[in-house]
Amino acid sequence: MDAVDHQSECRKLEQQLRQLQQEKERLLLLEQDVIGYVRSKIDQLLKVMGTLPLRQEELDDATLLALDPIGIIAESFSQVLEHLKETNDDLVVARDELKAIFNATGAAILVVDENLCLHSCNPLAVERFAVDARQAVGMPLAEAIPDCYGLLSRSFLEDLVTCQQGERTIEMCFRDYCYSLVATPVRDSNDHVFFYVLIFSDITERKKTEDSLIEAETRLTEILNTMMAGILIIDPTNHQIVDVNHMAAKMIGDTPDKIIGSICHRYICPSADGQCPLTDLNQVIDNSDRILINRSGEAIPILKTATIIELNGKSYILESFIDIQARKMAEQALRESEQRYRSLYTAMKEGVAIGELYYDEHGVAYDYVLHDVNRAFAQMLGLSEEELINRLATEFYGEVPPNLHILDEVVKYGIPKEYELPLPKLGKVFHVSVSRPEKDRFASIINDVTASKKAQQEIERLAYYDTLTGLPNRVLIKDRLQQAIAQAQRSRALVGVLALDLDHFKKINDSLGIGCGDQVLKVVADRLKGHVRQGDSVARMGGDEFVILITGINAQNDIVTAAGKILDLLAEPVSIDEHELVSTGSLGISMYPTDADDVDLLLKHADTAMYQAKETGRNLYQFYSPDMNARAFERLFLDSDLHRALERDELELYYQPQIDLVAGKVVGAEALLRWNHVNKGQISPVVFIPLAEESDLILDIGNWVMERACLQAKEWYDQGYTELRVAVNLSARQFRSDLPEIVARVLRETKLPPHLLELELTESLLMERPELARTILNKLRDLGNHLSIDDFGTGYSSLSYLKHFPIDRLKIDRSFVKDLTVDPDDAIIVEAIIALAHGLRLNVVAEGVETEEQFEFMRQRGCDEVQGYVVARPMPAAEFGEYLKQSARLPEQHAR
CATH class of the missing domain: 3.30.450.20 (PAS domain)
Known part of the structure; x- marks a missing residue:
């Protein structure tokens, strides 16, 4: 039974109940009338009997007369009661039927009174609206089911209560269901509404169907419109x-x-x-x-x-x-495109051939014919287009075409292919791309690659040789080493692998340019090629690294002799333009089978030994030993840690005072870098500075040193030390054209007066590129900086050059100071440096002064300033600050 049938049945039962109720009320009124009439008759009888002195017989007769109408009334009353009972029974049956329908209907039903308070609800309403039937009865609908009540519009509720005429219908959705709500008033015999029946018919599926239809219609409209x-x-x-x-x-x-x-x-x-x-x-x-x-x-x-x-x-x-x-328009465009294609087809440089395969009765391809070719393809073959079109391939080749099987696969399976077609008779090689435009036909694009094949062969040759020097490259030397090992296994001979790296080659590139460096590499390559025996090999591995392969030797001494000769060759000066350069080298040596029997390991061990030779002092050779691997790994890890040292704030500046021997006071401090490694403790600059100089990390470290030193000098300046210079060493990598801008930025950011910053440079750095050096130094002098030559006397020592540079002071290298009190030659050199420097109006600073005798020597010879352990060791900034407070002047024994 659907919702409509339920509503109809409910209405019929409501009508029957209303009629029975009215009948019951009528009978009750009749009963009350009869009872009132009987009561009045009895009252009359009692009055008569109370006032008349009747005999017993008369009394009985009078009673009978009085009871006659009462009996009639009683009989009628009995009939009324019987009819009332039957009516009440019918009413109970009707109510039971209504209750059964009420509980079993497929609609949720709420019965509310005229004040919209819940009177009753069926089980489905309890389920759908989560109503507690026992507690909710008598509660206002707004409290019993607030969620549902909130969905009913105000106008719907007002119409329901005020109009009280007929049904009210509304559609609503609540808790995953959609309902058609029909609200029907129930009236009594006086047409007064005492109940409202709210029937919630489930229309969820109907709404889904309607929504689906609307969605389908919308989709169809969208499809049509798109x-x-x-x-x-x-x-x-x-x-x-x-x-x-x-x-x-x-x-x-x-x-x-x-x-x-x-x-x-x-x-x-x-x-x-x-x-x-x-x-x-x-x-x-x-x-x-x-x-x-x-x-x-x-x-x-x-x-x-x-x-x-x-x-x-x-x-x-x-x-x-x-x-x-x-x-x-598209067809016209297609025609025009075809015309353009035909023009392109005719004019294109690539050859084009369109043909058809011929098959026998078994489906085997035996020949093909060209239906169309362009001019370029005909010219590749030295023929005309007419000589090729409609000509069988067998006639052209004089045999079965060599590309027949490839064309057959393309035509059968439709998969494009590319292949090379050599034509020995013509001395040519074609590269062909073939596809299937339609059944049994093929279309080929042909390129004459004869020249490129020859070039490729040349490229393959060059792939094994270094283009700059003409030496074998890494690939070829590894192959030759593999062959040498195989030969040595048979002959039980030794094989020597020498890894060569030029010393300080980077400085040549940086100072004189890459072109000059390339010329040096060529000279070195020529010398090595002219030196090695027939059967030995020299290869360039890249950069300034070479490998010399020595075969057919029986003793290690043969390698020693060869290594010594190689170092002697490299030590000879190289003349490049107006420059005469000395480029030494470091050699690392590994031996087969002593050190390894594998190509890569032999090369690796030789490389490891070469780095050890560099660390030992350069311009020498070093044989590989197993403990070198540990040192190489240590060096690798140290290099990795150095890259993180700045981030971890592991670098620190120490300061060593410089004493003015005339004024007897501290006038400067040299900033010296220290590395406080988190695991290894303090690491000497001698160890880590060379590592930094091999990469751009030295630039970051150099800038950090300059900034930190200037900040510290500014702090001392603010404390009253207004004439205290701080000296910073510059590396060769820092000495670039942008150095003045970097220095200016640091001074600007730290607010340090420029004359309190002293920049120390080496002689060799200045003399590598004197013109550039002069330009940079002049800009630094214009900024107001002091400039000094560090380690003077260990490099070029050319005062004729120095007079052209805006230098303020020279620092005598400690190697001359160390033995000057016992070595007359050192004493003479120091005196000469002081005299010549003063002649050029330069101040002189002696570094490495460690004894009182050395101190006294410098003072007597007129040296301007000293620096060394005799005065104070390098110390952290905080300790140096305390030193300044306690050492405003020299101790008495150091006073002039």
Whole structure:
């Protein structure tokens, strides 16, 4: 039983209940009338009996007379009671039936009184609305089911209570269900509403169906509106357009609302008399050329299809059409494209050949013929196009074509292929790309790669040789080493692998340019090639690294002799332009089979030994030993840690005081870098500075040192030490054209007076590129910085050059100071340096002064300043600050 049947049955039972209720009320009124009448008669009888002195016989007669009408009334009263009982029984049965329907109905039912307080509800209402029937009875509906009550509109509730006429219907959704709510008032005999029955019929599925239909209709509309074809739906009875999609409206040039309702022949395929040729439903058009008249009256050729469709039980004509004008334009464009293709085909440099395979009765390809070729392909073969077209391939080759099987695979399976086609008779090689344009046919693009093949062979040759020096490269030397090992295994001989790296080669590149460096590499390569024996090999591994392979030796001494000669060769000066350079080298040596029997390991061990030679002192050779690996790994890890030292704040500056021997006070401090490694403790700059100089890390460290030293000097300046210089050493990598800008930025950011910053440079750094050095130093002098030559006397020692540089002071190297009190030569050199420097108006600083005798020597010879352990060791900034407070002047024994 559906919701409508339930509502109808409920209404019938309500009507029966109402009638029975009215009948019961009528009988109750009748009963009350009878009882009142009897009571009045009894009262009259009692009055008579109380006032008349009757005999017993008379009394009995009088009683009988009085009881006669009472009996009649009693009989009637009894009948009324019986009828009332029957009516009440019917009412109970009707109520039981109504209750059964009430509880079993498929609709949720709420019964509320005239004040909208809950009177009762059926089990489905309890389930759907989560109502506690026992507690909710008597509660206002707004409290019993607040969620549901909140969905009822105010107007619906007001109409229900105030109007009290007929049913009220509303649709609502609540807790995953949709309902049709019918509210019916229940009235008593006086037509007074004492209950409202709210029947919630479940319409969830119907709503889903309706939503699905709406969604489907929306999707269909969207599909129609996104189609590239115009769509019209026409009523054949009156030729009116009932629907139109966006494309049709666009082509017609009007809005859909103006098009709908108009006659179709106004726009599409009118006949000569202006009438549409579609006059009935039997005419179906499939891809027929027609004319569309747009709003402007322009005739547009279209390709139209008309079919019959059914909509809501009625037949309609669906016309779809596309603009043939666009297709014709495309066809014209295609023709033009084909013409361009033909022109390109004729003029293109690549050869083109289109042909067809011939098959025998067993499906085996035995020949092919060319149906079309372009001029380029004919010229590749030295023939005319006419000589190739329609000519069998066997006639051209004089045998089965060598590419027949490839063409057969492409034609059979349709998979494009590329292959090389050598033509020995012509001395040519073709690269062919072939595809299948249609059945049994092939199309080939041909390139003459004869020249490129020769070039490729040359490239392959160059792949094994270094282009700069002409020496074998890494690939070839490894192959030769592998062959040498195999030969040595058979002959039980030794093989020596020498890894060579030029010393300080980077300085040549940095100072004189890469071109000069390349010339040095060529000279070295020529010397090595001219030195090695026949059967030995020299290879360039890259950069300034070489490998010398020595074979057929029986003792290690043979390697020692060869290594010594190589170092002697390298030590000879190299003349490049006006420069005469000395480029020494470091050699690392590994031996087969002593050190390894593997190519890569032998090369690796030789490389490890070479690095050990560099660390030991350069310009020497070093044989590999197993403990070198540990040192190499240690060096690798140290290099890795150094890259993180700045981030971890492991670097620190120490300061060593410089004493003015005339004034007897501290006038400067040299900033010396220290590395406080988190695991290894303090690491000497001698160890880590060379590592930093091998990469750009030295630039970051150098800038950090300059910034930190200037910040510290500014702090001392603010404390009153207004004439205290701080000296910072510059590395060769820092001495670049942008150095003045970097120094200016640091001074600007730290606010240190420029004259309190002293920059120390080495002689060799200045003399590598003197013109650039002069330019940079002049800019630094313009900033106001002091400039000094560090370790003077260990490099070029050319005062004739130095007079052209804006230098303030020279620092005598500690190697001359160390033995000057016992070595007369050192003493003479120091005296000469002091005298010559003063002659050039330069101050002199002696570093490494460690004894009182050395101190006294410097003071007596007129040295301006000293620095060394005799005065103070290098110390952290905080300790140096305390030193300044306690050492405003020299101790008495150091005073002049």
